[in-house]
Amino acid sequence: MKLGSNKKAGTYIDLFSGCGGFSLGLGKAGWTGLFAVERDPMAFETFKYNLIDGKYNHFNWPSWLPQESTTIQDILENYPKELASLKGSVDLIAGGPPCQGFSLAGRRNSSDPRNKLSEEYMNMVKIVSPKYLVLENVRGFNSKFKDAKGEREKLPYSMVVKARLEKLGYHIFTDYLHSEHYGVPQKRTRFIMIGIRSDLFQNDIDPFQVLASLRLDFLNKKNLPNRPVNVKSAIGDLETSKYPLIYHSGSITQGFKKIDYKPPRRLNAYQKLMREGLKGIKPNSLRIARHRPETIEKFKTILELCQPGKGLSDEHKKIIGTKKQVISVLNPKEPSRTLTTLPDDLLHYSEPRILTVRENARIQSFPDDYVFRGKYTTGGSRRTQECPRYTQVGNAVPPLLGEVLGELIKDIKCSLK
Template sequence: MGFSERPERKGTFIDLFSGCGGLSLGLMQAGWDGLFAIEKTAGAYKTLEHNLILGTRYKYQWPEWLPQINMEVSHLIDNFQTELVDLRGKVDLIAGGPPCQGFSHAGKRDPNDPRNKLAEQYIKVVEIVQPKYLLLENVRGFNTKFKNSGGQDSIPYSLVVKKRLEALGYGVSFRIIKSSEWGVPQHRPRFIMIAKRNTESDNFDPFIDLEKFRRGFLVKKGLCPDKPVSVRDAIGDLEVTGKSLVPNLDSGRSGFVEAEFVQSSSPSNYLQLLQSQRDSTPPNSLRLAKHSEIVSSRFQLILDKCERGVTISDEFRTKFNIKKQAITPLDGDLPSATVTTLPDDILHYLEPRILTVRENARLQSFPDWFAFQGVYTTGGKQRKYTCPRYTQVGNAVPPILAEALGMLLDRHERSGAV
C-alpha cells in the first residue's frame, strides 16, 4: 500500500504524557481530532496550552468535565474514572510517550527507575477507555534488555507492555524507526508501538510496506526520500554571523540578546514546510546563550580539531580537560545527533556556541509558528521539578514523524487490514 490523502472522516485521540505537544500536533496535522492531553509539568503544559488549547491553528475539543490544568495521569485515573468509562466508543486512539529516562542509553538505564512504571498508567487508561488503536512512542532503549540484580539479561520492557496489552485484547506490533528517514533533520531512533483492539498479534502488522508509504509521504511533503534533511537545511538561516544582535524579549530576563530574524530569500524545502503557516511575526525562542570567553574558546577548539557529527573522543576530552561527558559538534551537511534535554550536548556546526531553543525545535521539526513558553533553562535542584524550553523540545516527539504515524494509522484503518 502506498501513500494517499486522508479522507474527510476524522478519528479522535487522547494524548497521555503529552509534553509540550509534539505528538498531538503531528496527529492533528494528519487530520486527527484531539480530545484532550495530559501533562504533569507546568512548563510543558504552558506551551501545550498556548499552542493547542488557546491557539487558532489546531485545537483540542477538550471536555467540560476535565480542568484545563497540568496534572499527572494518575490524577486523571483517580478522579475521572466515570468520565473515562463514558468515553468508550468515542475515542479511536490513545497516544502517548511515557517518560523515558530510565530506558535511555544516554542515561543510567536503571531498571528500578520509578519513571519506567509510568507505562502502567498508560495501560490503565487504555483498560478503562478501550480505544480501537494505541500509539506508544519511546526511546530505542525501551526495546533493550536490562541487566537484573544477578547480572543476567531480563526481557525488554517493550515485551512486558506488549503482553499486558495482548491480555486486554490488542494485537501489538512495533518497530525502531530512525527519524531522519521521515523528514526530520536528526538521526533520533525511536521505538514505535502500534496496537489494535480485537486483533491477533500474529496477524497484525501496520508497518507492512512501510518503505513505500515513507517515500510517498516525503514526496507529498516536498522532501527528498533518498537524501535526509541536513542541519544546514533546517537552521542555516538562523546563523548569527553577519547579523545585528537585538535584545531578547520573550524570556522575561534582561541582558540576553538574539540575532535579528531575517527571512531567508532561498529557503530549503524543509524550511518552507516549517514556515508555511507562520504569519509575519518572527519565531520565538531565539535567545542566544551567554558563553564566557573561556567556554567560547573551548567550543572553537572542538570545532577546529574534532570530527563533525561525532561525539568528541575520550582522548580529546582528557587532553583538553573537558569535563562534559558527551559533546557533538554538528556537521552542517548531515542530520543532527539526537537533540536531548541538555543544551550543551551539541554544538553549532559553524559558530562556537550551543544551539538556541528555536534551532533545536527546527531539528525536531516544530513549525516556526509554534511558540515555546516558560523559562529557557533551570539548574540545581529545580531541574527535577521544572520543564524549561530546552527540555520541552528535547523530550518531544518530532511533529513530522508523528504526522506520518497518524497517516499510517489512518491508512491501516481504511484498508481494513488486520
Template sequence: MGDVSVRFIDLFAGCGGLSLGLMKAGWQGVFAIEKSGDAFQTLTHNLCSKRKTTFEWPEWLPQEAMTTRELLDQFPRELEAMRGHIDLIAGGPPCQGFSVAGRRNPEDPRNKLKDEYVEIVNILQPKFLLFENVRGFASAFKGENKKSHADQVREDLMGFEWGGYQVFSRILEASNFAVPQPRARFILMAVRADLITSQAEIDPFDDIDAFCASFRDKRSLNGHNITVKEAISDLEINLHDLAPCLDTKGFNRIDYLQPEELSQFQKLMRKGLRKTQSPNSLRLPNHRAETVLRFQDVLRTCPKGRSLSKEMREKYGMKKQCFTPLDPDRLSRTVTTLPDDLLHYSEPRILTVRENARLQSFPDWFEFQGKYTTGGSRRKSECPRYTQVGNAVPPLMAEALGELLRKLENIL
C-alpha cells in the same frame, strides 16, 4: 471505517510534539495529560487556541498539568463515560528509566507509568493505540531474566478479558520521515482485535520504506537525509541583526528576518508565517570569552559530526561525556534535553532553543514557554524549554505515524 472525525487523547504529552503531528494528520485531539507545568503551558499555548490544530477539551477536565494517576483517581466516572468516544490513545511514558544512555535502573518509578497507560486503555478501549519510547524500551534490563518492557506491554494489550489488541511494533528512525537527526525510537501500534475481520495480516509497518518515501515526496523532501545546514542555516547570526531578548534580561536574541533563499525543509518549517514574522526562542547563550575561544579551537581542529574523544575533552578540560560539533552536511546528532551537548557547525556557541526545535521538526509558529534552562535540585521539578524540546516526539515523525494510522483505519 474511514470516519473523518477520529478522536485521540495524548498521555505523557510533554510540550505537544506528538499531538501536533497527529492533528496535522487529521486526528482530532480531545485532551492531553502532562504532569510538568512548564511543558503543559507550551502545549496549551499552541494547541488550545483558535488555530485549526486545537484540542476540544471536555468541560469536566481542568485544563491544568496533572499525572495519569491523578486522571485515573479523580475522574473515573468521566473516563468510563468516554468509552466508545475515543478512537486512539497516543503517548509514551517518560523514557529516562529505559534509555540506554541513562542508568537503566529496574526500580526507577518511571518504569511503572507504562502500567497506567495500559490501565487507561483498559477503561476507554479505543480502536487504535500508538505508543512511543526510546529504543531501550525493547531491551531487557541487564541481569534480569525476564521480558523487556515492550514484551510486557504487548502481553498486557493482547490479554484484556474483553478481547484486547493485535499489536505491531518496530524500531524506527526519525530521519526516515525527514527529521534532521536519526533518533531511533520504539514505536508500537495496536488495533482492537474485534475490528479485524479478515484473516490477512494487517501490519502497518509492512511497507514502511515505501510509505516513508511517499510521505517525504509529498513535502518535496525526498532523495537524501535532511542535513543540519538545511534545517538551521537561515538562523545563522551573520544573516541577521541582534536585539535584546524580550523574555530574559541580559541576553541577546537573533532578530530574524526571513532570507530570500530557504531550503525546502526551512520552507516547510516557516509555513504559516509571514516573511517578517520571527519565531520565538532565539535567545543566544552568554558564553564567557574563554568558552568562545575554546569553541573556536574545537571548530578548527576537531572532526565535525562526532563526539569529542577523551583526549580532546581532557585537552579542553571538559567533564562532559558527550559534546559534538555538528557537521553541516550530515544529520544532527540526536537532540537531548541538555543545551550544551551540541556545538554549532560554524559559530562558536551552543544552539538556541529554536535551532534545537528545527532539528526536532517543530514549525516556527510553535512557541515554547517558560524558562530556558534550570539547574541543581530544580531539574527534578522544572521542565525548561531546552528540556521540552529534547523530550518531544518530532512532529514530522508524529504526523507520519498519524497518517499511517489513518491508512490502517481506512482499510478496516
C-alpha cells in the same frame, strides 16, 4: 499506497503529551483531540498556548476536565465515571511515557520510577478501550537491563508492556523508526509499538509494512526530498553571522541577546515547510546563550578538535579538561545526532555556542510559529522536576514523525471498515 486527504481520522487522547509534538503531528494528519495529559506546568503551558488556544487548535476538550497540567493517576482517581463513559468511543490513544531510565544516552536505571509510567498508560487503555494504540519510546525501552549482580534480565520492559496490552485485547506490532527517513533532520531512532483492538484486526494487516508504503508519498506531500535533510538545510538561515544581535532580556549591557531574524529571499524545501504561510513572521525562542569568554574559547577548541557528527574522544576530553559524558559538534552535511534535554551536548557546526531553542525546534521539525513558553533552562535539583524550553523540545516527539504515524493509523482505520 497513497495518502488520502479525504479519509476521516477520528478522535485521540495524548498521554504524556509534553509540549505537544505528537499532538501537533496528529492534528496535521486530520485527527481531532479529546484531551491531553501532561504533568509539567511549563510543558502544558506550551501545549495549551499552541494546541488549545492557538493556531493549531484541534481539540474538543471535555467540560469535566480542567485544561491544566495533571497526571494520568489523578484523572483515573478523580474522574472514573467520565472515563468509563468513553469506553469504546475513542479511536486512538497515543503517547510516549517518560523514558530517562531506559535511555541508552544516559545512565540506564531499571528502578527509575519514571519507567513505571507505562503502567499508567496501560491503566488508561484498560478503561477507555480505544480502537488503536501508538506508544513511542527510546530504543532502550526494547533493551534488556542489567540487574544488581550485573546479569541481564530475561525480558526488556517493552515486552512486558506488550504482553499486558495483548491481555487487554490488542494485537501488538513493534519496530524501530528512523526519524530522518520521514523528513526530520535528525538521527533519532525510536521504538514504536502499535496496537489494533482484536475485534477490528485482520490477519493481512502489518502496520509497519503499511508505513513503509506511505513514506515516499508523505515526503512528496511535504515537498521534501527522498534523502535525509541535513543540519545546514534545517538551521542554516539562523546563523548569528547573518543578522544583527538585538536585546532580548536582562540588563542592557549584560543581558541576553537574540538574532534579528529576517527570512532570506530563497528558502530550501525544509525551511519552506517550517515557515509555511508565515512570510516575514519571526519565530520566538531565538535567544542566544550568554557564554563566558573562557567557555567560548573552550568551544572554539572543541570545534577545531572534534570530528563533526562524532563525540569527543577521551583524549580530546583530557586536552579540553572536561569529564562531560557526551559532547559533539553538529555535522552540517548530515542530519543531527539525537537531541537531548541538555543544551550543551551539541555545539553549532560553525559558531562556538550551543544551539538556540528555535534551532533545536527546527531540528525536531516544529514549525516556526510554534511558540515555546516557560523558562529556557533550569539546573541543580530542579532539573528532574521542571521542564523548561530546552527540555520540552528535547523530549518531544518530532511533529513530522507524529504526523506520519497519524496518517498510518488513519489509513489502517479506513482499510478495516
